[in-house]
Amino acid sequence: MLTEDQVQRSFRNLFKTKDFPPENFDKAENLLDELRAESPLRHRLSVELDELRKISDPSLIPAKATKAKAKAKPKAKLAAKVS
Numbered sequence: 840m841l842t843e844d845q846v847q848r849s850f851r852n853l854f855k856t857k858d859f860p861p862e863n864f865d866k867a868e869n870l871l872d873e874l875r876a877e878s879p880l881r882h883r884l885s886v887e888l889d890e891l892r893k894i895s896d897p898s899l900i901p902a903k904a905t906k907a908k909a910k911a912k913p914k915a916k917l918a919a920k921v922s
Contacts, residue, residue, distance in 0.1 A: 841873045843880050850884055
């Protein structure tokens with residue numbers, strides 16, 4: 840089991856250059872699995888990983904993330920119509 844400091848350092852090293860290989864996303868996911876589910880660092884790095892995926896290739900966004908956003912959009916439109 841890695842410490843939070845080790846996970847954070849390894850995560851940063853995976854993405855310290857602009858041109859990182861796509862397999863770094865899998866390595867980063869494995870690093871996140873080393874952290875407790877309730878860890879604030881795990882949450883923060885998960886958000887950063889999703890943002891990096893969007894920047895590098897929108898097709899790499901996990902299906903659950905795109906479904907959640909698709910569900911959120913109609914609510915926003917509905918709220919705009921009601922206003």
